[in-house]
Amino acid sequence: KIGLETSLLGKEIVYYDEVESTNSIAKELAGKYPEGTIVIAETQKKGRGRMGSDWLSLPGGIWFSVILKPSIPLEYVAKMTLVAGLAVTKAMRDLGVDARIKWPNDVLINGKKVCGILTEVDAEVEQVEHVILGIGINANVRLNEFREDIKENSTSIEAELGEPIDRISFIKDLLFQLEQEYIKFKTQQFSNVVSEWISLSDTIGKKVTVTTPTKITEGKAVGITDRGALLILTDNNVKEEIIAGRCRYIK
Ligand code: BTN
Structure with missing residues (x-):
């Protein structure tokens, strides 16, 4: 037991030395394990x-997945992604680094990626059965061990702080932050999540190109809507909402 300050997240923790993917295992376990289970x-x-x-x-x-069972319509999943990104960002800021969120859910320090989030769902007829929040954080990893293709745009908490972190106490704070944001999401306080997300955003105000399977949108990122979509003001002065996609900054 690591003295968690949460009542839901981490009630069950499933630990492995090595796995293929914690998200894949969490998906398999989701039916049998309670909400809040962590696979790490x-x-x-x-x-x-x-x-x-x-x-x-x-x-x-830090490689882990959280099993959540929020019973929400499928379209709410984008909001869960913002919830997770905000929680990670707040926990990192508690360590004293200037973490910011790149839409939809990369956490950056000094413009370099330190965390990625992969949200996966099991849904039946537009209703979510469970959500797997997969969170990957380059905590105490050395940049020289990164592959060439990610070296340039990635960093680790250790590299930014100049010393390794205590992963256990960081995870404790992270689960606490995540539970707080998740409670806000579940109790109709998502607008509070959005306003805090915006205040810690690296993306709002920047010129972006967002790619989805069906289109490419270019313009200035101007906000987040109440359904969790990115709002882009295009060069033709049209506002477009994008719920999910890949975002690139334009220099
Ligand atoms: C991204 O592309 O930015 C998302 C990366 C998500 C990585 C995490 S690590 C824990 C969990 N298990 C996985 O296989 N992926 C996620």
Whole structure:
């Protein structure tokens, strides 16, 4: 027991030294384990990223998945992603680093990615059965161990702070923050999540290109809607809402 300050998250913790992907295991366990169960591993052999990419998961990082059972319509899942990004960002700021959120859910320090979030759902007829929040944090990993293709745009908490962190106390704070934001989401206080998300955002105010499977939208990121979508003001002065996609900044 690590002295958690939560009442829901981490009631059950399933730990592995090495797995293929904690998200895959969490999906398998979701039916049998209670809401709030954490699946965590020291390393992942097949860590998964968004849009089918792989995710490098070296020892020293924090690789875990949270099983949630919010009973929400499928369209609310985008909000859960913002909830998770905000919680990670707040926990990192508690360590004294200037973490900010890049829409939809990358956490950056000094413009470099330190955390990625992969939200996966099991849904039946537009109603969510469970949500798996997969959170990957480059905590105590060395930048020189990163692959060439991610080295340039990625960082770790250790590299930014100049010393390794105590992962257990960080995870404790992170689960506490996540539970607080999740409660706000469940009790109709999502607008509070949105306003805090915006205040810690790296994206709002920037010129972006957002790619979805069906279109590419270019313009200035101007806000987040109450359904959790990114609001873009295009060059033709049209406002477009995008619920999910890949975001690139335009220099
Ligand atoms: C991204 O592409 O930015 C999302 C990366 C998500 C990685 C985490 S690590 C724990 C969990 N298990 C996985 O296989 N992926 C997520």
